[in-house]
Each structure stands twice: as C-alpha cells, then as structure tokens.
Amino acid sequence: MRLTIPHLTKKVTLMHRNHRVLSGDYDTYTHGFRKIRVIHHPTHIPVGVVLTGKDLDVQSLNYWLFWRGIPDYRVDVERLKRRFSIDDAKDLLEMEYALSVSDNYWLMPENEDLHYHRLNFFDRPFDQEGFAKAMFRIDHYNPPETAMHTPNNTLCGYHRKAWMKKGESLYLLKGSTGFHQQECINEWLASEMALRLGMKAVAYDVRIYEHQLVSACENFLNKHTDLVTAENVLKTVKTSKKEFWIDLFLDTLENHGISDASDRLDEQIVLDYLMMNTDRHLQNHGILTDAETNEWIAMAPIFDTGTGLGCFVKTPELADYENHRTCKFLNARHFSHEDLLTLCGNVQRFDFSVLQDMPQVFADKMVRYQSQTGIPNERIEALCALLARRISRIQNYQLNAANGGL
Numbered sequence: 001m002r003l004t005i006p007h008l009t010k011k012v013t014l015m016h017r018n019h020r021v022l023s024g025d026y027d028t029y030t031h032g033f034r035k036i037r038v039i040h041h042p043t044h045i046p047v048g049v050v051l052t053g054k055d056l057d058v059q060s061l062n063y064w065l066f067w068r069g070i071p072d073y074r075v076d077v078e079r080l081k082r083r084f085s086i087d088d089a090k091d092l093l094e095m096e097y098a099l100s101v102s103d104n105y106w107l108m109p110e111n112e113d114l115h116y117h118r119l120n121f122f123d124r125p126f127d128q129e130g131f132a133k134a135m136f137r138i139d140h141y142n143p144p145e146t147a148m149h150t151p152n153n154t155l156c157g158y159h160r161k162a163w164m165k166k167g168e169s170l171y172l173l174k175g176s177t178g179f180h181q182q183e184c185i186n187e188w189l190a191s192e193m194a195l196r197l198g199m200k201a202v203a204y205d206v207r208i209y210e211h212q213l214v215s216a217c218e219n220f221l222n223k224h225t226d227l228v229t230a231e232n233v234l235k236t237v238k239t240s241k242k243e244f245w246i247d248l249f250l251d252t253l254e255n256h257g258i259s260d261a262s263d264r265l266d267e268q269i270v271l272d273y274l275m276m277n278t279d280r281h282l283q284n285h286g287i288l289t290d291a292e293t294n295e296w297i298a299m300a301p302i303f304d305t306g307t308g309l310g311c312f313v314k315t316p317e318l319a320d321y322e323n324h325r326t327c328k329f330l331n332a333r334h335f336s337h338e339d340l341l342t343l344c345g346n347v348q349r350f351d352f353s354v355l356q357d358m359p360q361v362f363a364d365k366m367v368r369y370q371s372q373t374g375i376p377n378e379r380i381e382a383l384c385a386l387l388a389r390r391i392s393r394i395q396n397y398q399l400n401a402a403n404g405g406l
C-alpha cells in the first residue's frame, strides 16, 4: 500500500527585497522547494546556494532555508511548540512570509501582490512581547495568535531568543543555558573587551527579562544588508575535508574585495583566545552583503562569544581548564586555544594594557547579578582568576613574539 504524505504544495516566489529571485513549487510539509520553475534574477540567489549554469541545486536552497528557522535543539523549544500548538518549530518558518531581520529574503505566495517596503519587520511593528514571553516565561503562558507573526520564526541558534523593538531599533534578547547563566555575562564581557581593544564587535549588555538573565544587543543588519554565514561563504568555493580552511576563507573574502579580512579574523582569534570560546562554528561568523546588489561588503562584526570561560564546567575544574583542547574554529575542532593564537597574523597591533582592570570589572558585574544567577563567590573568584590568566598569557605571547621568540 502506498503511504500518502499530506503535502501541501504552493506556488511561491523567493524574493530579495523587491527583487524576484526564483519561483517554484514549495512544500509546506517539508518546508522546502520541490521544484524550481523559473530563475528570475540569478544575482540575487542567496550566497551558498549552488547554481551551475542554469541548474539550481534545490537541496542547497532548502538547506539554506532550513537554517533560517528555529532549530529543534533550541533550549525550551518543546515548551514553545506546546504553547503554539505546533508539532515542529519549522512550521513557523513560512508563517509570516519567511521574513527575517538578519537578511532581506522572503517568500511571496502566487497571486499575492505584496511589497517589501510595507511588509518588512525593520519598519513594521509586531507582537514582540507575545513571542518573547512564549520563549522565556517560566510560569504558565498562553500566547495570542499574533505572537507567531514575528521575525523570530526565522531566527536560528541554540539559545532562547527574541527580537524586541525600541523606537526604530531592534534588539535581540538572548538567554543562557548554563547552571549559572554565565553566557549572558560572558557576551557582555567579550564585547566590552573587544570594544576596548578597538575591534569591530557587536555591543552586548546584560538585562533581566522574565526573572532571568538575558544578553541584549542591537541588530547589526538593516533593510540594506544581509548576514551570510562563513558556512555559506565557503560553499562558493571547493573545500577539502583534509585541509584547514583558514587560508581558503581569507582568500575567498579578499577575492571578493574584503581587503581587511585578515585583520578582522585576527580580532576574532584574539577575542576567542581571551574568552576561551568553544563555539566559533561556521554559523557564528560571516560577512555582510548588500541586499540591493548581493555584493560582498565586509566581515560581520564579532557576535556570539558567550560560550566560553568554562561556562559549562564546575568551579573546581576551572583551575586547570586551560589545559583542555576546547577550541573550535572554521572546520577545526578539539585543538588548544594556544594553537588558535598562532593563527593570528599580527598580534602586535593590540594594546592589552586596556584590559588591566577587566577581571575586577567582570567580578563587579557578576556580583551585581548574583541574586538572579545564584553564582557563588568562590566561582566568581575562580572566573576572575581565569580571565586574569588569559590576559597575562596573551601579553606574554605578544612580548615573546616581539622579541622574536615565536
């Protein structure tokens, strides 16, 4: 007997702002295209989606679409699904025309006459509290239907998060997972150090939302720019699993006119070293592209540096945490942060003396939120000591390098 799957196929057009990119048959059950019928504007095909001659690789298009949605490994996704009475978080994907505020792509159903300038969430109000409470609230909450019509449906990542609007600006609230909610404070710490060191990085703040610690940062994209992940950048070139992709990544960016790629990547390396970041995977960095022309503009500012400084390890383990090989960078895994630092092309340009009081500033911040996090004094001390060691290690490394010791 033939199994019947309840496919609901619609004819839709993938749009980029007001540009028609391609039209085809879209399956609302699998949340992907089944067949592409026409390519209208090849220049606007998302970076990373493979087009060979006139043949578009539908699988790569669906992979790109899939990663715009809420992943099923998101913290508390089961609770969110129950609150919205949906079986799969991906069911939200095309709920509001698949509009996002991390890029300017969307899906227009056939026979609808819609215009991006009226539709986009950079300008249009939405029910921010409805979604944010459905994502974060611990007590019982029954969201209104409007809560599903937000740009949060096309927001990826592991941590709980929600877009909020304040005046003209969009802010992302992001929660923690760790026992001590350390990730949020880490996000602020990393951005504070980055900004002091003169790096191009997103500024994060710590706030309380729904009685929980969250980090808050402003949207670094707008109606004119898109974020393209490093993963999608690397899909435009031939990669080999046997090689480390750093040179290929830099060459690809430079070939597209991003001339300061090496300096920007150095900043990421130095910050990841200081933070002992364990999560710089291929979607945690990328580039900005022009949403009107699809040209590559610059490397994206550093974001998502919260998963570090031993946020998932118990306090006694922090004493020798640096001896573990916990670094992740591009396609490399399980190597030491010392090895990461050797990839930095020019460590001499950083003035680490600006970080002198950072361990104390970090301690003050943790003490300030101690009543929410419950983080004990002993851990605060251990974390500050760890940060102080990171700063002094990188200063020594810089000194050795200057003296020709490396």
Ligand SMILES: Nc1ncnc2c1ncn2[C@@H]1O[C@H](COP(=O)(O)OP(=O)(O)OP(=O)(O)O)[C@@H](O)[C@H]1O
Binding pocket: 101, 102, 155, 156, 157, 158, 159, 160, 172, 174, 202, 217, 218, 219, 220, 221, 227, 279, 283, 284, 303, 304
């Ligand atoms: N400030 C921002 N402006 C615009 N888009 C953003 C911003 N911060 C995050 N995003 C978008 O949200 C996605 C998820 O954010 P982020 O990486 O901070 O979350 P996460 O849950 O910590 O991720 P991970 O799964 O790597 O742990 C990013 O990949 C990016 O697409």
Ligand SMILES: [Mg+2]
Binding pocket: 157, 158, 283, 284, 304
């Ligand atoms: Mg991330």
